[in-house]
Amino acid sequence: AIVAVVVGCRILAALWSNISDCDETYNYWEPMHFLLFGSGFQTWEYSPEYGLRSYAYLELHAFVVKCLALFGISKLGMFYGLRITLALVCGLAELKLYFVLKKNHRKLFLGSSVPLLFVLFSALSCGMFIASAAFLPSSFSLICNTFALAFWLDGNNFLAVLFTAISGLVGWPFAAALGVPIALSMVFGSNFYNFVRYCIIALVVVLGPLMAVDSAYYGRLVVAPLNIVLYNVLSSETSSELYGTEPWPYYFLNGAINFNVAFPLALMTPMLLVAKSIITQKAKHLLSAVAVTSGMWVWLAIFVPQPHKEERFLFPIYTLVCLSAAISVDLLAQALSFLAPKSLKQVGSAFKAFVVLLFVVLCSSRIAALYSNYHAPLSVYERVGDAVRGHNGAVVCVGKEWYRFPSSFFLPENARLEFVQSEFRGQLPKHYDHLNGTRGVPSHMNALNKEEPTRYVALSTCDFLVDVELHQSTELEPMYGQLGEW
Numbered sequence: 330a331i332v333a334v335v336v337g338c339r340i341l342a343a344l345w346s347n348i349s350d351c352d353e354t355y356n357y358w359e360p361m362h363f364l365l366f367g368s369g370f371q372t373w374e375y376s377p378e379y380g381l382r383s384y385a386y387l388e389l390h391a392f393v394v395k396c397l398a399l400f401g402i403s404k405l406g407m408f409y410g411l412r413i414t415l416a417l418v419c420g421l422a423e424l425k426l427y428f429v430l431k432k433n434h435r436k437l438f439l440g441s442s443v444p445l446l447f448v449l450f451s452a453l454s455c456g457m458f459i460a461s462a463a464f465l466p467s468s469f470s471l472i473c474n475t476f477a478l479a480f481w482l483d484g485n486n487f488l489a490v491l492f493t494a495i496s497g498l499v500g501w502p503f504a505a506a507l508g509v510p511i512a513l514s515m516v517f518g519s520n521f522y523n524f525v526r527y528c529i530i531a532l533v534v535v536l537g538p539l540m541a542v543d544s545a546y547y548g549r550l551v552v553a554p555l556n557i558v559l560y561n562v563l564s565s566e567t568s569s570e571l572y573g574t575e576p577w578p579y580y581f582l583n584g585a586i587n588f589n590v591a592f593p594l595a596l597m598t599p600m601l602l603v604a605k606s607i608i609t610q611k612a613k614h615l616l617s618a619v620a621v622t623s624g625m626w627v628w629l630a631i632f633v634p635q636p637h638k639e640e641r642f643l644f645p646i647y648t649l650v651c652l653s654a655a656i657s658v659d660l661l662a663q664a665l666s667f668l669a670p671k672s673l674k675q676v677g678s679a680f681k682a683f684v685v686l687l688f689v690v691l692c693s694s695r696i697a698a699l700y701s702n703y704h705a706p707l708s709v710y711e712r713v714g715d716a717v718r719g720h721n722g723a724v725v726c727v728g729k730e731w732y733r734f735p736s737s738f739f740l741p742e743n744a745r746l747e748f749v750q751s752e753f754r755g756q757l758p759k760h761y762d763h764l765n766g767t768r769g770v771p772s773h774m775n776a777l778n779k780e781e782p783t784r785y786v787a788l789s790t791c792d793f794l795v796d797v798e799l800h801q802s803t804e805l806e807p808m809y810g811q812l813g814e815w
Contacts, residue, residue: 331445335423338420339419340413342462343462344409344412344413345704346463347459349463350639351731352465354734355370357465360375360387368737369737370746370760370761371759371761379776380543380547380549384767386499390464393410394410397410397411404739405714405739419457419472420461422471423452427447427448437482438617439618439659450591455586456647457648459587467644473499473500474504474648477493477496477507481514486524486527487530490524490527491531491534494532498532498535498554499535502555503558503561504645506624506627507627507646509623510623536552546767546768547768570637574636575636577634580629580633584650587695588688591651592650595651598618598653598657599626601660602618602656603615618656622649622652665680706730710735713740717792717793720792723743723744724791724792724793725744725746725791725795726788726790727748727796728751728794728806748785750782750805751805751806752806755779759783759784
């Protein structure tokens, strides 16, 4: 039943979840579309001048799409096929952790209900609904770090180190921070030699092929994960703050939206563990559970102070949020059962059922709202693709709605997307150069998010236009539907 719940939830996530970040479209779907079909958009991060993104990461996903193509499915089918694959692999990681917790909860000094509570929070949460099917390095790291945690708790340190390395090198380098508890447990657990040996093996196995693939695509030696760290930490030329800043409570509010009652419960875990260790005078209980959940706090300590914040930056710790919440609910239920009179000994079980039910109702409401209010771009572009299919060489244009374009997988191969000028003053992506491909340094590209007027085409060259009509309009953002030619 648990397997069916997780698999069902992940398939629904792949089919119903939105693309909530235009970075997913222009930094991953579009470059992969270029690798597969010879057309797509390129962002400045893929310029050989910077080399911040990994083509090896794209090729890993492109392999799945190529396998799907053997069955003769459409480009749109490839899009959803990859999303389903990503979501199911994420579900596999969740189930792996669930079964490890179920097997080892006594050894880890965790309550017997923690595994079930964890998998329910994880499978049914809005946060995992959004993250599990997303084609983003942070989602990739979520999957890898969940596997790493599961292998670590099951005593397989080598695979724990390997999956942490895959997460940090192939996915997102900052996700390596989630391996700190694993590293400390090995270094201070008389396994220092093995830790060093495993790290060397993981570097050779993962970093070697990664550098080979990326260097071949860029035409020069490139270590993409190192470039990302240098850009975000040491670069004086540019800064991620160019793309917006948020106040420190952002991640806490975001966590509350995506996990409702489970997020504050996750934040309570250290306090509850300390209270239990004091009452029971068993420090092992505290140390074991803290080690299991400490990665979440390492992550928050790194990312909360950063001015530039995005929802996807929290994806790697989503399973840790669910596990921490499960531990808190179990501890609170134990406390209620202990304090309640004998006639109310079932109050602990009732409390757990109430929390899960409230969690499911709130998450379902949030998921329904996201689909109802924000799924239009995917639905609209499915119809755009059908309308364009009979027009050879059709030009589909967008203005202010550029960031809602889901990807070229929604357009037939004989059509292309172009931008018309709007009030947006940042830098838009550029079509890959067919002659120079991935190796040529693109012209009119900058790392400062400055507007590049060469991105725009004249409205008269457009065969189709996708836009939304709002109450306000400007000269650059008119109500196109009220113009005679549209």
